[in-house]
Amino acid sequence: MAISVVCDLCKKPVLLEKARINELGKAVHEQCYVQSIRASKPVGPGERPKPSV
Numbered sequence: 001m002a003i004s005v006v007c008d009l010c011k012k013p014v015l016l017e018k019a020r021i022n023e024l025g026k027a028v029h030e031q032c033y034v035q036s037i038r039a040s041k042p043v044g045p046g047e048r049p050k051p052s053v
């Protein structure tokens, strides 16, 4: 029996066995999870890992 929950990111149903649990403890699609990780990691020309003084 498949249990489905609502993805916390896109608000669409996702099978619990296919879902990922994010850092908030919410079930999300694996794809949505990956996108949320990318969104929370800004990697761009404005990002400076080492402060050069």
Ligand SMILES: [Zn+2]
Residues within 6 Å of the ligand: 007, 008, 009, 010, 011, 012, 014, 028, 029, 032
């Ligand atoms: Zn989703």
